[in-house]
Amino acid sequence: MNEPQHHVFDGLAALYASGALSEDECRDFEAHLEMCVDCVTEVKSLLPVTQNLLHVALPLDPPSQLRERVLQQVSGTSGSGASDERSMTGLDTDRGPVTDTVVDTGETRRPGALFWMAASLLIAVAGLGGWYTADLNRRMAGLQDELASARLQNERLEFEAAAATFEAMQHEEVFDIVTGPNVQQLFLTGQPLAPRATGRALWNDEADLVFLAGGLPALPVGDIYQLWFVTPDALISAALLGPDSDGAATLTLAIPNTVVMPTAMAITIEPEGGVPAPSGDVYLLGQPTN
């Protein structure tokens, strides 16, 4: 508690994170955030929840004609090259006004934007770059409580350091493999159930393998992708993949002793936890070229 009036804002962090504060309440609370480490900490801890709530709705198949309608309307506005000033008039004619929302006018952000600005200040993971720093500096300038300011700064640096270390460890492992001597690779192509999916396996003489996949369809609840080595004698499970929300996945693994590379590889969809032998549809397949 870093200011005498904290009790006025007690319990508002959750309302702020979920968007349940009015404009005035939001503005007051954001001013309070600049001076209250406790509220900063609580909001920060709740942001992953509210962010993930975006993904909670079950995916649904839209009417088939919607695709053509959307793409036709948008492509009709493409003109020659895209830009931030790209015309949206083709969309405005009969589908509601959007021009007032898509062009960055540089106007002062309304408190809803401040919500996300504060969110970025608080989450402080993975280095949000210059925007983040600028915003932080702007906020810091107004702080009256120097102790709180110092604590916020330290907290930010700790998060950034931790995030950088985490990413560096991941990147280093992949980097070591793909830049090592005698690296070979195998490309996997999307099968009819996932025509846009792609995959690539790279391995070195030390039996370290990096697997990269992209464009994988979202997994139904309870399913997982399973990567296989398709050897002449058997199909050997390599790993389970839970792609991110963009359908991408990266993993490193050790090639089993029983596998002699290059050999074919495949990805199937299987029940969560994986299976000893493939039972589901094939989404990616790659075979070595001789």
Next chain:
Amino acid sequence: MTWWSTETMQRMADGDAEALASVYDHHIRTVYGLAMRILQNQGDAEDVVQEVFAQAWSQAKRYDGTRGSVASWLLTITRSRTIDRLRSRRTKPELNPAGGDDAVVELPDPAGGAERNLLTAESVSALRTALHALPLLQRVAIELAYFEGLTQAQIAERLEQPLGTVKTRIRTGLLKLRETLTA
């Protein structure tokens, strides 16, 4: 965020309609699912989908993969557009700002790296289950705030509950959901 999404978004920013089609094909089910969940109306949801992809097309250049996934970016736009539509239904212009602010997509996705660590099929599934496992009034209060853009006062009025009770329900519910993600 990934080589696929980054490359595709760059092509979309360059005006490549095929990239737009690719993004549409990849994310339409989640975008439409969120729009339908909030709006409960197919026609409105379709209109929102159109607005979302129009806005994504227009603002693709501003997408920064280091700040969040394409899915989160699109869903943030979707939430904003759907809440805008709900507000227009309610014709009450003075509502809470966190839901439907137009400028939100100009800003970095606050999830950023955290999302890369937390957002998996398993965590979303767990969160979905946990949300439905919440006591009814906790869940409803959270959904009214987050998915419909209602303020605490409006939620209290809608649920005929004291303001303090609404505040407590939202906070308690979110803390339970947080436990799910950190478990």
